[in-house]
Amino acid sequence: MKSKSFIPILLLASFVVAATACNKFVVENVNYSQQIESVLVPDENGDVHDIRHGITFNIEPFRTQEFGEEDKTTQIQEVRLIRNAEGYYFITASQFKNVYVMEPGKSELKLKNKIKVSEERLAAPALNLRDATVQLVKTDTNEILTLNENGLQENKEEDQS
Amino acid sequence: MKRLLTSTFILFVLALVSGTAVAQTSDYQVKQQFERSYDELKVSIAGALSVDEVDSLVSQISNLKLEFENHEELLDHALYPETFSSSIKELQQEARNTEHKLLIIEGQDEKLTKLSDELASYRSEIAHLNSRTESLRAMITDSEKSERELSDLVQRYRNSMEQRDEFVLNMIDSLFVTYRDMEGSTFTELKEGDRSIKAGDNPLEVILAVIEENIQILKTDDGTLQTEDFLRMYVVQSRFNEVWSQIGDDLAAIYGGNNTLQWKANVEDKLGDWKASASKNMWASIDEYLEQNNVNLGAFDNNESFYEAIDSFISKATDASRDKVVTNENYADFQRFYDFWNTKIKSDWGKFVQEGEVLTMAQISSIDTEMMTWRDEAKPRSFMIPILFGLSLITIVGLIIVLARKN
Numbered sequence: 001m002k003s004k005s006f007i008p009i010l011l012l013a014s015f016v017v018a019a020t021a022c023n024k025f026v027v028e029n030v031n032y033s034q035q036i037e038s039v040l041v042p043d044e045n046g047d048v049h050d051i052r053h054g055i056t057f058n059i060e061p062f063r064t065q066e067f068g069e070e071d072k073t074t075q076i077q078e079v080r081l082i083r084n085a086e087g088y089y090f091i092t093a094s095q096f097k098n099v100y101v102m103e104p105g106k107s108e109l110k111l112k113n114k115i116k117v118s119e120e121r122l123a124a125p126a127l128n129l130r131d132a133t134v135q136l137v138k139t140d141t142n143e144i145l146t147l148n149e150n151g152l153q154e155n156k157e158e159d160q161s
Numbered sequence: 162m163k164r165l166l167t168s169t170f171i172l173f174v175l176a177l178v179s180g181t182a183v184a185q186t187s188d189y190q191v192k193q194q195f196e197r198s199y200d201e202l203k204v205s206i207a208g209a210l211s212v213d214e215v216d217s218l219v220s221q222i223s224n225l226k227l228e229f230e231n232h233e234e235l236l237d238h239a240l241y242p243e244t245f246s247s248s249i250k251e252l253q254q255e256a257r258n259t260e261h262k263l264l265i266i267e268g269q270d271e272k273l274t275k276l277s278d279e280l281a282s283y284r285s286e287i288a289h290l291n292s293r294t295e296s297l298r299a300m301i302t303d304s305e306k307s308e309r310e311l312s313d314l315v316q317r318y319r320n321s322m323e324q325r326d327e328f329v330l331n332m333i334d335s336l337f338v339t340y341r342d343m344e345g346s347t348f349t350e351l352k353e354g355d356r357s358i359k360a361g362d363n364p365l366e367v368i369l370a371v372i373e374e375n376i377q378i379l380k381t382d383d384g385t386l387q388t389e390d391f392l393r394m395y396v397v398q399s400r401f402n403e404v405w406s407q408i409g410d411d412l413a414a415i416y417g418g419n420n421t422l423q424w425k426a427n428v429e430d431k432l433g434d435w436k437a438s439a440s441k442n443m444w445a446s447i448d449e450y451l452e453q454n455n456v457n458l459g460a461f462d463n464n465e466s467f468y469e470a471i472d473s474f475i476s477k478a479t480d481a482s483r484d485k486v487v488t489n490e491n492y493a494d495f496q497r498f499y500d501f502w503n504t505k506i507k508s509d510w511g512k513f514v515q516e517g518e519v520l521t522m523a524q525i526s527s528i529d530t531e532m533m534t535w536r537d538e539a540k541p542r543s544f545m546i547p548i549l550f551g552l553s554l555i556t557i558v559g560l561i562i563v564l565a566r567k568n
Contacts, residue, residue, distance in 0.1 A: 035238035036188045052241075080189075126187025142185045 032087035037127040040079045048079050055081075055089075057109060065114070066096050082127040082134055088112055088149045090134045095121045099136055101149045112149050191232050192239040198225050199248055206255045212267065215260040222252045276339045280367050283332040290325040291374060297321060301385055315385055322378075322390055326397045329371055333404050336364060340408040365416045365424050372401070372431040379438040388450050388505075391443040392513035398439040399517050402432055443519070450505070456498055468524045474498070475531045482538035495539035502532060 040048035046060045059079050067074045074095065081091050089102040089109060097118050102109035117125075123140040133153070136145040146153040202221060209215045226249050229236060236245035243251075297318040301311065379394065409425060417424035444462045451458055458470040478494060506514055507525065514520055520528075 036192060036235060039189055126189055128188045137185045137187050139185060139187060139190070144185055 030087070031085045031132075032083050033085040033129055033132055034083040035129055037080050037082040037129075040081060042076055042079065046076075048081075050081065053083070059093075062091065062093070062096075062100060065100070066098065080125060080127050082129060084129070084134050084148070085132040086149060090127055090136075090147060092117070092122065092125050092127065092136065094123065094125065096125070097121055099127075099147060101147075103149075113151060115147055115151050117145055117147075117152070188232075188235050188239070191229070191235060195225075195229050195232070195236055195245075195248075196240075198228075199252065202252055203255065206252065206259050209259050209263065212260055212263050215256055215263060219253070219256050219260075222249065222256060225249070225252075272339055276335060276364075279335050280332065280364060283328055283335075284367055284370075287325060287328050287332075287371065287374075290321055290328065294318060294321045294325060294378075298385065302383070318385060319387065319390055322386065323393065326393050329375075329397055330400060332367075332371070333401055336368075336412075337404045337408060340411060363416050364412055365428065368401075368405075368412075369428060369431060372428070372435050376431065376435050376438055379435075379442050382442065386442075386446075388443075388446040389510060389513070391439070391446045392510050392517060392519065395439045395443040395519070396513045396517040398432075398435045402436060405429075405432060443517075447519075451501065454497060454501060456501060464518060464520065464524075468520060468528075471528055472531065475528065475535050479531070479535040479538050482535065492539050495535055499532065499536070502528070 034053060038050045038053060040050055042048050042059050046058050046063070047056060048059055049056045059076055062079070063071075063074065063076055076093050076095070079091060079093050081089055083089050087104065089104065090099050091102060092099040097116060097120075099115045099117050100111060101113040101115065103112040104110075117136055118138070122138065124138065126137040126139055128135045128137055130146075134147045136147055137143075138145075202218060202225065205221075206215065206218055209218060229245065233245045236248075240248060297314060301314050301318060375394065375398065405428065409428065413421045413425040413428070440463070444467070447467070448458075448461070456474075458467075458474050461467040461470040475498075478498070482495070506520070510519075514525075515522065
């Protein structure tokens with residue numbers, strides 16, 4: 001009698017284990033890194049399209065972040081974007097003071113980190129990928145900042161470019 | 162001084178090296194620089210006008226390869242689905258193709274220069290013959306000389322015309338051979354290229370001048386030229402038309418500059434005039450010759466009607482010979498036409514009759530067969546054999562009667 005009452009419990013336990021196993025199907029060691037930055041020109045609505053890497057978003061939230069809601073005049077000519085191995089997008093542009101680390105979600109880019117890279121506004125930034133880490137190159141001053149999703153890293157001396 | 166120069170040089174190199182080490186470029190800039198250089202080279206290769214220029218571009222491709230080969234991995238990503246290596250190979254291949262094309266064009270240019278010289282030589286020779294012909298014509302018109310001397314002048318005039326026509330034929334054949342052998346792609350290049358032609362060397366001008374001179378000669382003939390001359394002139398214009406229909410479009414495109422269509426229309430209009438005059442004079446001259454020889458074929462003014470006229474004439478004459486008692490007079494009709502057919506159409510004029518397709522080989526062959534039938538019908542038959550046969554029969558019957566009475 002006792003053994004009979006265990007059967008449904010065992011079945012339920014097996015089902016839960018199987019379901020949990022299905023939910024935990026994970027491919028590890030995925031490298032999302034984008035070898036070369038994308039330089040995207042916003043259209044009249046502020047949308048940028050990276051056809052090769054398959055992403056489209058609007059730059060207006062970044063503009064608001066950088067210049068405030070009151071500033072409606074500053075135009076963003078080009079947006080620079082690169083993705084690191086973990087899959088975070090690093091986004092910046094000329095006249096920005098920050099690099100935005102964005103985490104992709106369901107139909108959204110969520111701010112992971114806002115890295116202040118300059119007291120002055122950036123004049124000619126560029127993003128490179130070196131050894132799976134993102135570098136911000138200030139091409140006007142030849143300064144290089146190494147970044148990850150948590151912020152600025154200690155600068156490496158040499159640059160392989 | 163030498164040491165100072167050496168020190169300055171070393172300092173300059175060090176400054177350059179340290180400058181290079183400090184300068185930081187973005188990968189995106191590297192990609193853009195490569196793409197810019199690649200596009201510039203591609204445009205230069207497509208627009209190269211000489212083999213030397215292509216050779217210099219080939220060395221620039223090598224430099225581009227050297228300059229960017231350190232970034233090969235980056236460029237392989239950046240240029241996807243192309244690669245750095247495939248891009249360089251593509252440039253090298255395009256340079257090779259352009260070089261090959263230019264070598265052909267340079268070969269054709271030499272050929273065209275030679276043709277241009279030939280045209281100039283033909284042009285001067287034709288002008289010389291024209292002037293000689295014209296002066297002979299004037300002499301004939303104004304002549305008060307004896308009939309024998311006049312006939313000599315006419316003969317010289319006709320010889321001069323013959324030489325002139327031969328030159329025109331040689332010229333048009335040279336044009337045809339030169340342009341026929343050109344490859345299709347070369348024509349396209351030649352059309353697109355800047356063909357600087359000296360005034361008077363333009364083949365279109367030469368062609369137009371030759372056509373106009375011929376029209377002039379045909380329209381101003383005062384009876385000096387004979388059927389053979391008109392047949393020859395008809396052949397020359399037929400050959401001209403034939404060659405123009407094959408290379409005229411390309412000649413107009415290459416040498417017509419911005420007025421390609423106008424040149425083409427102009428030449429074709431004149432060719433039409435020439436054909437009409439040559440044709441009219443030739444058929445009228447054949448008709449006149451036949452009338453002078455008492456052969457009445459009826460009206461004809463083209464190949465088809467001429468053949469039909471001969472065919473109908475022979476059929477009627479054959480029927481007539483069949484229906485009537487054949488006389489020597491019937492046979493003389495046959496003989497007259499037979500002479501015209503064999504001596505003139507097939508022999509004296511034969512070359513031009515065939516080349517100008519005044520009659521085709523099939524038509525000539527068909528008329529030959531009809532002529533044989535007519536000859537058989539027109540030949541006067543001998544009555545000697547029937548008479549001898551009758552006499553023999555009477556003799557035999559007589560002998561039989563004599564023998565029967567004796568018995």
